[in-house]
Amino acid sequence: MATKPEDRRTVRTKKLLRQALLELIEEKGIDRITVRDLTDRAEINRGTFYLHYQDVPDLLDKIKEEVFAGLQAIISRMYIIRLMAETNEDKPYEVIVELFEYLGEHADFFRVLLSPKGDISLALRIKDMMARQMMAKLEIWQPREELMLVSREWLIAYTTSSNIGIIQHWFASGQALSPYEIALVMTRLVKNGPARSINVEHLSPPEK
Amino acid sequence: MATKPEDRRTVRTKKLLRQALLELIEEKGIDRITVRDLTDRAEINRGTFYLHYQDVPDLLDKIKEEVFAGLQAIISRMYIIRLMAETNEDKPYEVIVELFEYLGEHADFFRVLLSPKGDISLALRIKDMMARQMMAKLEIWQPREELMLVSREWLIAYTTSSNIGIIQHWFASGQALSPYEIALVMTRLVKNGPARSINVEHLSPPEK
DNA sequence: CCATTATTCAACACTTTGTCGATTAAAATG
DNA sequence: CATTTTAATCGACAAAGTGTTGAATAATGG
Known part of the structure; x- marks a missing residue:
């Protein structure tokens, strides 16, 4: 290069x-x-x-290419399945910390382009990077798709878009949490899922 | 009206x-x-x-308004927390089935506008509807935020965007599953979370 | 049938686009 | 430093899109 x-x-x-x-x-x-x-x-x-x-979209594309390379490098080291299956302590998965550090370094770019006024195709491209990575790993780690509660396809659609959602909300919040803190949030959510995250045992349903 | x-x-x-x-x-x-x-x-x-x-965006806005009313009606009846906490049988949450039935009825609209070439603000608006609904319910059901693994804010960002992701992927797949089937997928994912969905006990890690 | 109203049509000034050749200014080279 | 190379500027151009107008036409509802 x-x-x-x-x-x-x-x-x-x-x-x-x-x-x-x-x-x-x-x-x-x-x-x-x-x-x-x-x-x-x-x-x-x-x-x-x-x-x-050539035109405005072309300028946008060229600017996007600049950050994609770095992003791809981090995502390719991301083993979401390892995060799900192995990590048991309450510590964030290191690669996710790195991801948020990288996003933070290019905050001027991501904050704008992942916002409502931004470019839908950026989020989709990031999702696609994650999805490819995850599919490759998943086929090796869980070759027997019938043992899964849902097929790989849907698990990946679910996980990648929730990750993007956390990233988008992080920028929307003005990066209110540090990369470490937000990575911990993401780690907990992926490992435990939304239902267990609300602590069902201690719910206070209005009338029941 | x-x-x-x-x-x-x-x-x-x-x-x-x-x-x-x-x-x-x-x-x-x-x-x-x-x-x-x-x-x-x-x-x-x-x-x-x-x-x-007035112009092209105005036309788009007017068209979107048409479907928002119906969407809002369904989402307002959606108790995602109930889905997380109560339902234990392996059946889809009925309101989610209704949601996908409604989406399917307006497939020509949603398929295009939720696609990569579509309008980012539509997905954001739907997410916002879900987020408001969820926040209101969550404050009642789990008033003690400190008992949760992550704060409401992040749980909601996570859940709403994963839901949108499933919806987008459903259209991207050409509505490969019936509303009942896709609602079951979503129900399982929300209840169990991504990690448990891959069936960790039966993993085949390459070398370990 | 008739009054109303939506649509059509041609024309308008204005902005944006993409390109061009000639000129000027700045940078790289030795 | 002087020279060559190349980037940026400037003015101009046709083409296309914009938003509006007034008059003519056609369809609708009562």
């Missing part, structure tokens, strides 16, 4: 456009952003935009 | 626009659809569009 170092000017232009895009998405949503909006905000010539990108 | 019955012509126009919009979203995604695209596809005059809607 060691490509030629880019001209300082193009680096500056791309950086300004990235920043302008994130700001504008937050302000008016991913649609409704024109090339002129971007270049006005970034204070560059409109023609310059077309020297680097 | 018993408003004046609409002129046949406006009913026809709105129906054609709805159909055209869903087709075009599927073909080219929610962005990139122009008013001209819509009116060409619907075979109506471009000016007619503006007699009913």
Whole structure:
């Protein structure tokens, strides 16, 4: 991946456009952003935009690619099944801590793009990464699908989307918890499931 | 809500626009659809569009409102906590069956809008409906938050997004399961959680 | 049948788009 | 430092989309 170092000017232009895009998405949503909006905000010539990108979605795609590589690296080390089956102490699974640390480092990007005004396809791509990883591991660890309560397909759909949901809510909360704390929350939920997490034995049903 | 019955012509126009919009979203995604695209596809005059809607997002909003009412009615009868805490037999929670029946009745709409090319805000709105409902019930059923493994906030983020994930995957699979079957899958996952669903006791770890 | 109203049609000014050639400014190179 | 290379700017362009208008036409409801 060691490509030629880019001209300082193009680096500056791309950086300004990235920043302008994130700001504008937050302000008016991913649609409704024109090339002129971007270049006005970034204070560059409109023609310059077309020297680097085809259109607004293309710019977004290029920016996404930057973070995908790092994300893929972490997710590929994530053994959700190991988390489910092995870890017994009340400690967060380390790779999940790393995941949230990485997300936090690129918070300006993820906070905007995983928000309601962001880009649905980003969340889907992350989900897809997790799903592939999980399917590969699951086929080895539990080859007898008939022993499972639900088939792999549905378990994966369930788990990946709940994980994304926790990530999205973490940013929506303004990253209220530390990577360690939120990883612990996720670990507990995955290991115990939602039902046991409410502590059924101590419920106070209104009338019963 | 018993408003004046609409002129046949406006009913026809709105129906054609709805159909055209869903087709075009599927073909080219929610962005990139122009008013001209819509009116060409619907075979109506471009000016007619503006007699009913302000712009493309406005049309989408109006169409969404149609199904929200019905959805809200079902979700308000959904006691996810009851599902978690009470039901012990291996039967799907009835309200979830109803939910999937309703989704199936409006499959043309949900299939497109919950897909990758669809509208992120629809899924978020449904999640929000579920979250409000769940928070209200949870505060009554488990007033002592400190007894829970994770706080209400995170439990709700986890549960609602996993539910949306199952719904999205159901449409992505071409509604491969019946409402009863998919409701059973969801019931099992919510009650047992992902970890127990893989049947940990019978795992075959590669080397261990 | 008639009054009402939705739709059509052509036209309007305006914005955005994508591209282009010529010019200017900055960076890389030796 | 001087020279070459390349990025950015500028103005202009046709094409397409936007949102609105007023007059003509057609369908509807009573």
